[in-house]
Amino acid sequence: MTTIQHISFEDLKSKYQTPLYIYDEAAIRKQCKVFINKFRHPKVSSNVIYASKAFLTIAMAQLIMSEGLHLDCVSQGELYTALKAGFPVEKIVLHGNNKTKDELLMALNFRVGTIIVDNDYEASILNEIVNDKYKVSVMLRVNPGIDAHTHKYIKTSTLDSKFGMSILDPRTKETIKSLNDNPNINFLGTHSHIGSQILEEHSFYDHAITILKFYKEIKELYQIDLKAVNLGGGFGVKYIKSDTRLDLNKVLPELLEIVYQTANSLEISVPHVYIEPGRSIVAEAGYTLYTVNQIKETINKKKYLFIDGAMNDHMRTALYQAKYDAFIVGKEDMVHDTTYTVAGKACESGDIIIEDILLPDAKPDDLLVVRTTGAYHYSMASHYNRLTIPPVIFVKDGQSKVVVRKESFMDLLSHDEALV
């Protein structure tokens, strides 16, 4: 791979310098279409909501809008970005495990499509502040207690999770009743999410069945037939060669079929089904382009390949011990016989991009491309060590365009005040 969308990485370096976040716009659009086209069922209505925390800028919100997905926001900042991008407010879902009254009021004032209430306390605030001028759609975040195989930081559904209310907790059903009884609320159903980067199909199916059994309990208890269900995201992506890619063409329609069959066998209404992919829309469409600065061999024969970025633009290795694949531009066909640790410029031992990767012999000024950096890279970037955050470009059909401009050193000081 020496080009991306018919543009050489060398040309991108000349034009934008490095480090550089590159998104293959066609790949994002293709992935959106996979979700839109495959998350369909002749007898189940459905929507795909992009979980914007994976990667959000004005241009990205506009791309998502043009592909017809809905948008999940978890903060006022994400909501503000979506609104500035012109995203239709009725297609926005507001999340958050810990919303303030101000945030709920902001959501109501902007007439956000759906609010996901995290718990009974938030429900009580919302029940107080809604009024008859605008009937807001609401879901309740619940915790199905499913233990998906993933990093504990991105596992969201254990019994002690900070998110939502357990389906085993009697307060959960009472909260559903109170929201459903409110004439100013259009209560849709529950939202749940079992974790991120899940590669086993059965976790998604078990999840849907567990939630629908809970819907059956609600129906039996209160004669409420919940209209919709939001099953969250968590669709895993391929970071390294040994990762098995989840077959979305299979999982997405099967998930709807399972909802359909389960609802029928439980004798509840077939709900409208939402899912919220984030990472799986953007991760594999994203690449980080770095220039090799130095190669260093320690006395123990460990070889470092030092690039011109750092953990500030690539936090997931330090934070989750995440694994990545990478290649050296123009050397893909050479023998990969040298084990390098790719590390950055930050003054910290934790500043590792990839621990132990087989690459061809590398030299200063080589270009290194780290794959699958489209999700949680730009969005987690910091100014640690007062490093600037790389610019973001989209590439498509031989064209590149800036979606987030390069920062200057002056930008780092834009909010600073002198001491006296």
Add this chain to the structure above:
Amino acid sequence: MTTIQHISFEDLKSKYQTPLYIYDEAAIRKQCKVFINKFRHPKVSSNVIYASKAFLTIAMAQLIMSEGLHLDCVSQGELYTALKAGFPVEKIVLHGNNKTKDELLMALNFRVGTIIVDNDYEASILNEIVNDKYKVSVMLRVNPGIDAHTHKYIKTSTLDSKFGMSILDPRTKETIKSLNDNPNINFLGTHSHIGSQILEEHSFYDHAITILKFYKEIKELYQIDLKAVNLGGGFGVKYIKSDTRLDLNKVLPELLEIVYQTANSLEISVPHVYIEPGRSIVAEAGYTLYTVNQIKETINKKKYLFIDGAMNDHMRTALYQAKYDAFIVGKEDMVHDTTYTVAGKACESGDIIIEDILLPDAKPDDLLVVRTTGAYHYSMASHYNRLTIPPVIFVKDGQSKVVVRKESFMDLLSHDEALV
């Protein structure tokens, strides 16, 4: 503690809102004076260099300048900040494990006081680009192979460290010779740093002795009597009650005495000694003020105290499993009999501020103060989840002043471009 520098936390919340980074300016100044006054010896010359990666803004650089410390920068961004603050360039030390030729040229052009060269490759570049118009002072980063007891991410001196050259490696001595022989370089000696947050005195002493023995080898091999030694930082601070605070009043003069005695017994010149405290200057002077949004009890009886900040302003718990202490304003004298997990607003299970802390019974709108957040909090902050970075204030003698202004949601979009 209901006030800080005679200002109540309630007043600070009214004036600046929360979350808020608060620095006790008097405490920073006091700590600077401890280092300046105690790192002294009648027969050893010395300097204290503030490691700015812990916390740097224009105001902070000006404070450091006014207290007479030197400044350690690890990037062009830090260097730019220091220069904009008016910091005397001759008192700036440029670090970095992975400097580009451009960075070295920038340092030469600005006539930075001292450049710490990381390795033989950097030394070869520097040897090429220096000229006779300006004789730059240079040190070489070496790795003494000392295994300090600390988190592996902040342990910097194992044999496979990315930093410096091992003192056991013959190339290290050759590099010293080549730098020392360059007529356009004033070669001072070595820099080394055994890690961060070290609480055992003997690690510092062992380190100094190890390096001076290496100096003796250099003297015997090349008849070079190195002029100076930079022993780095790593002075631990108190995060939680069970941490024993390092006694700087004892360690600092003893370290110089050990250098003096060791140099004498080895029959080498007593070098000028530099140290580079960062965390120990600012960590305990910093506090993060949050408002409690919600309290939540899971079905397992785990109690969450949700505050209005998140891992984006407090990364060290997620990144290093760091421990923190906190208190609820006005409830310090109440019985602390409830175990809470303090968590934030980010849509991620890893978004924990403090796992399991005993506090008095908490309510929404209580103010929570997290202690010892002065180092690596603002400097590591991100916009994850499009949350804004809290403003930073200094407080002293009943007065507060903004040193980093609050961000707006608009600021989040300041570099964004539309899709078309």
